[in-house]
Amino acid sequence: MENENVNTVKYPAAVDLKFAKVATTLGLTKRTLFIKMVEYxxxxxxxxxxxxxxxxxNTMVKSHKAYTSFIKTQEQLLLIPMKESMDKMISNQKDIVKYFNxxxxxxxxxxxxxxxxQLIKLLETEKLIQRxxxxxxxxxxxxxxxxxxxISTREELGSFKTREKEELAENTRIQIKKL
Structure with missing residues (x-):
């Protein structure tokens, strides 16, 4: 640095130890650290x-108020309508399930x-067909x-017994009708 007017500041030795430790930690000289602190x-x-x-x-409180008002606005604009829409959707799904049931x-x-x-009727029909x-x-x-x-009785009668053949044919017709 150039030759400037240098002023002296007196402070206790305990503070000097802390000051030196902070300067060493930051990698600065005590004089540079002091100048930066004053500028800050x-x-x-x-x-x-x-x-x-x-x-x-105060800055934090202002930021917090800004965030809170932003969240409240978003809640009014987005979250509440979204929740109402979801409630309607859930209600509609319940109605669909109820209708389905x-x-x-x-x-x-x-x-x-x-x-x-039909299966019972089909089985009954099958039994009836089988019977x-x-x-x-x-x-x-x-x-x-x-x-x-x-046929065997007719063969035994021969060809001349017409009346007995007629009786045999009539008897056979009666037996067939009884079936």
């Missing part, structure tokens, strides 16, 4: 005796019941038996 307090207009730093507190699930139960009834088939086979067997009896 001069520019910021802070009171070094005020350890609570009221200016900083009442209508679709009920309809599915009705369809299942109808399918079960008719078995009855038809028995009927064929009896008819075949009557026909064979008719």
């Amino acid at each position: 307090f001069y520019r910021t207009k802070k009171d070094p005796a005020d350890t609570n730093d009221e200016l900083l507190k 009442e209508q679709v699930a009920g309809h599915n139960k009705a369809i299942l019941k109808n399918q079960q009834e 008719n088939f078995e009855g038809k086979e028995k009927l064929k067997a009896i008819f075949l038996q009557i026909l064979n009896h008719y």
